[in-house]
Amino acid sequence: MTIPDAGQYATAAGLIERSAAAYVSGVPEHPADDGFFGPASVTWKISGDLTGPVAGLRSLMMQALHPLAMAGVDQHSGWREDPVGRLAATSAYVTTISFGEQAAAERAAARVRRIHTRVTGVDEVTGRRYEAGDPALLLWVHAALVESAVVVRRLLGTPLPAQDADRYVAEMVVAAELVGVPAGMVPASMAALDAYIESVRPELRCTPAAAESMAYLLDPPGLDEEIADIWQDVRYGAVVSLPDWAREMYGYTAQPLTPARREEIRQVLGVLDAVFIGEPGVLEARQRVTALMRAAERRA
Amino acid sequence: MKRLLTGTVVAVGATGVAAAVLLRRRARRAGPGGNLPQHRNLRLSRGLATIQLVARGGARYASSAPRLFAAAGEHRQQLRNDLALQTAEDVASTLGTMKGVLMKLGQMASYIDNGLSPSVRRTLSRLQDSVPPMTPELAASVIEEELGAPPEQVFASWDPEPIAAASIGQVHRAITRDGRAVAVKVQYPGIAETIAADLGNVALLRRMLKVTAPSQDVDALLDELRERVLEELDYRREADNQRLFADYYDGHPTIVVPAIVGELSTRRVITSELADGARFADLADWPQSERDLAAETIYRFVFRSLYELHAFNGDPHPGNYLFHGGGRVTFLDFGLVRHFTDTELEPLKQMARYLCVEHDPEMFRRNLEKAGFLLADAPLSTDQIVEHMALFYDTVRESRPLTMTGDYSSAVVRRFFDVRSPVTTYAQIPRSYVILQRINLGLFGLLGELTATANWRAIAEEIWPFVLGPPTTPMGEAELSWRARHPAPGTHDRVG
Numbered sequence: 001m002t003i004p005d006a007g008q009y010a011t012a013a014g015l016i017e018r019s020a021a022a023y024v025s026g027v028p029e030h031p032a033d034d035g036f037f038g039p040a041s042v043t044w045k046i047s048g049d050l051t052g053p054v055a056g057l058r059s060l061m062m063q064a065l066h067p068l069a070m071a072g073v074d075q076h077s078g079w080r081e082d083p084v085g086r087l088a089a090t091s092a093y094v095t096t097i098s099f100g101e102q103a104a105a106e107r108a109a110a111r112v113r114r115i116h117t118r119v120t121g122v123d124e125v126t127g128r129r130y131e132a133g134d135p136a137l138l139l140w141v142h143a144a145l146v147e148s149a150v151v152v153r154r155l156l157g158t159p160l161p162a163q164d165a166d167r168y169v170a171e172m173v174v175a176a177e178l179v180g181v182p183a184g185m186v187p188a189s190m191a192a193l194d195a196y197i198e199s200v201r202p203e204l205r206c207t208p209a210a211a212e213s214m215a216y217l218l219d220p221p222g223l224d225e226e227i228a229d230i231w232q233d234v235r236y237g238a239v240v241s242l243p244d245w246a247r248e249m250y251g252y253t254a255q256p257l258t259p260a261r262r263e264e265i266r267q268v269l270g271v272l273d274a275v276f277i278g279e280p281g282v283l284e285a286r287q288r289v290t291a292l293m294r295a296a297e298r299r300a
Numbered sequence: 301m302k303r304l305l306t307g308t309v310v311a312v313g314a315t316g317v318a319a320a321v322l323l324r325r326r327a328r329r330a331g332p333g334g335n336l337p338q339h340r341n342l343r344l345s346r347g348l349a350t351i352q353l354v355a356r357g358g359a360r361y362a363s364s365a366p367r368l369f370a371a372a373g374e375h376r377q378q379l380r381n382d383l384a385l386q387t388a389e390d391v392a393s394t395l396g397t398m399k400g401v402l403m404k405l406g407q408m409a410s411y412i413d414n415g416l417s418p419s420v421r422r423t424l425s426r427l428q429d430s431v432p433p434m435t436p437e438l439a440a441s442v443i444e445e446e447l448g449a450p451p452e453q454v455f456a457s458w459d460p461e462p463i464a465a466a467s468i469g470q471v472h473r474a475i476t477r478d479g480r481a482v483a484v485k486v487q488y489p490g491i492a493e494t495i496a497a498d499l500g501n502v503a504l505l506r507r508m509l510k511v512t513a514p515s516q517d518v519d520a521l522l523d524e525l526r527e528r529v530l531e532e533l534d535y536r537r538e539a540d541n542q543r544l545f546a547d548y549y550d551g552h553p554t555i556v557v558p559a560i561v562g563e564l565s566t567r568r569v570i571t572s573e574l575a576d577g578a579r580f581a582d583l584a585d586w587p588q589s590e591r592d593l594a595a596e597t598i599y600r601f602v603f604r605s606l607y608e609l610h611a612f613n614g615d616p617h618p619g620n621y622l623f624h625g626g627g628r629v630t631f632l633d634f635g636l637v638r639h640f641t642d643t644e645l646e647p648l649k650q651m652a653r654y655l656c657v658e659h660d661p662e663m664f665r666r667n668l669e670k671a672g673f674l675l676a677d678a679p680l681s682t683d684q685i686v687e688h689m690a691l692f693y694d695t696v697r698e699s700r701p702l703t704m705t706g707d708y709s710s711a712v713v714r715r716f717f718d719v720r721s722p723v724t725t726y727a728q729i730p731r732s733y734v735i736l737q738r739i740n741l742g743l744f745g746l747l748g749e750l751t752a753t754a755n756w757r758a759i760a761e762e763i764w765p766f767v768l769g770p771p772t773t774p775m776g777e778a779e780l781s782w783r784a785r786h787p788a789p790g791t792h793d794r795v796g
């Protein structure tokens with residue numbers, strides 16, 4: 001495995017600026033419609049939580065445990081050359097699906113489906129063939145993202161009532177459909193989601209590619225010590241929120257989350273959020289979202 | 301990765317902030333004869349990045365909302381309401397998890413570290429305006445909790461639209477039942493608890509402060525920040541302070557401090573007389589003679605308060621003044637007042653006295669050491685020390701008309717943070733005087749922006765307790781009869 005020159009990718013400068021740009025690009029200024037979720041959805045409500053970075057990292061850690069999903073990313077995405085760009089692209093996609101007009105979301109999804117047709121190969125560990133367009137793989141990626149959003153929000157964010165979690169899982173079915181999973185396959189409640197994840201567990205394992213990419217993400221080489229400082233808390237939040245079995249697959253350990261530690265992490269995430277808000281367009285985008293949500297509340 | 305250790309931090313702006321905000325590296329303090337701090341320049345550039353970060357956030361907040369409002373046309377008011385803080389949870393998510401503390405830190409940092417351009421300083425001062433207002437309902441609920449009834453019942457008339465943002469609240473106009481026009485500052489619900497909790501994370505604050513104010517004693521600064529901010533959360537203390545200043549300056553020819561309406565002031569509500577006047581920015585169009593008079597009033601206010609009231613209002617923020625012409629200035633916002641004991645004040649007086657009046661450098665040095673500004677037995681000649689420190693007294697060393705300029709205030713700031721000077725190694729700011737740096741870094745900047753001319757030395761002599769010279773300006777003359785009624789109180793009952 002070759003790790004490119006540390007100076008090329010490990011700067012948090014790129015991470016924050018490009019994530020912010022990705023977010024801003026995904027929230028339309030004068031939308032023709034409310035997109036696939038809309039301002040009354042739980043999806044919109046959850047999306048603004050400051051635990052977003054932790055949920056994002058945790059969902060990558062979950063997704064990477066599927067050997068075929070990981071092999072596809074590992075062999076095709078070129079994340080080593082531009083890890084920040086890869087993360088920003090994912091984040092732009094998720095934002096567009098969540099907040100974009102229906103046409104924009106469909107265009108973004110079609111693009112991803114097109115790319116997926118070229119992502120095929122053989123996983124070196126299991127010897128199994130994979131196709132990125134395989135609904136089974138797409139479903140795992142989807143489920144890991146949705147479950148992480150709920151788990152992390154519950155652990156570190158503001159409280160999320162059970163019925164809201166269920167509504168969120170149900171709302172997100174359409175996101176799986178957009179990328180090519182038949183709706184009938186997609187869990188539509190927390191219970192179904194948990195059962196699905198449980199059913200996939202026998203297939204999961206920490207392949208060398210997963211170990212390498214997650215080791216990179218958790219401790220990016222060449223990261224400046226100040227950024228490493230923030231990243232420690234983001235990473236701890238992601239690791240501590242994993243199911244025990246997933247943490248054990250990676251061989252990671254995490255001190256239990258005490259109320260004091262939880263508050264500390266929230267405070268660090270608040271600082272990170274303040275920095276994010278300082279990036280061009282982020283505040284305006286959030287205000288657009290808030291204004292639409294408030295208008296929806298008024299109508300209700 | 302060394303990129304972040306250079307000016308790049310500044311260039312990348314907000315990103316650098318993320319790095320800078322959470323710097324963990326320990327600032328090394330030099331003791332006598334050893335251990336020169338090695339990373340001073342480094343830390344300075346990081347501190348700057350932190351401030352610019354905070355400033356950038358503020359600029360976006362402040363400038364983006366109006367842009368959105370402008371685009372909204374007729375729906376503008378609706379949009380304003382939609383973005384308003386509706387509940388205590390909204391307050392917590394907007395100002396909690398360190399954001400409110402960051403704003404206070406930014407406010408403080410603007411006076412304690414260098415390199416702030418006027419535009420960054422302006423931006424920082426707008427940071428506190430960056431939070432959306434409360435909805436009329438939320439503000440009314442605070443009034444009801446604090447004063448026992450909804451605002452329409454407590455007041456004869458109540459304007460539900462806030463007229464100004466305060467750092468942790470907002471200001472409404474009202475008319476009391478006995479007919480007085482008042483300004484009512486209403487604190488965001490839950491903010492005191494939120495900020496107090498965030499101030500409890502000393503480790504994170506220490507990390508942020510180390511980069512925000514690299515040339516400072518971080519622990520002293522941290523104590524000072526926590527104490528000042530915690531005080532600010534209880535409006536009763538602010539009301540007490542404002543009352544102290546209002547009583548003292550009662551009848552003053554040019555200094556106006558709005559009176560507190562005690563029965564309508566509580567922990568989360570302050571009611572004071574309504575004041576109106578021109579804003580600092582308006583002074584740009586005023587004749588220089590008017591600007592000079594305004595500056596003279598501010599100067600007299602700061603030093604009379606310090607030497608006679610033993611109190612310093614630590615917020616020389618352009619937004620805290622209203623100007624009425626003829627030198628009359630209304631002073632607002634007493635949320636950040638530091639009281640000094642005789643023991644704390646004495647060396648300050650002696651320093652000015654021995655440097656500027658007695659011309660006794662050795663005694664000047666001894667008092668610097670006594671106050672803790674200079675480590676004892678520093679291997680430096682007294683000439684070196686005087687050469688370094690005298691700049692801070694430049695405006696009062698000679699009796700002659702002198703124009704305050706941006707150049708002078710910048711030179712003061714540069715000298716203050718002059719990392720090349722051997723004196724800096726042995727200089728420090730003891731905790732009790734941290735807030736006074738705002739004289740050097742805030743007041744002089746303000747007077748510099750006014751390009752104000754006066755014989756500052758002559759005015760200082762009127763005020764210096766060790767001189768108490770005769771009036772030297774028409775304003776000084778006008779103060780005579782007021783002073784007869786308000787002798788320097790010397791020791792008085794301290795507030796709090």
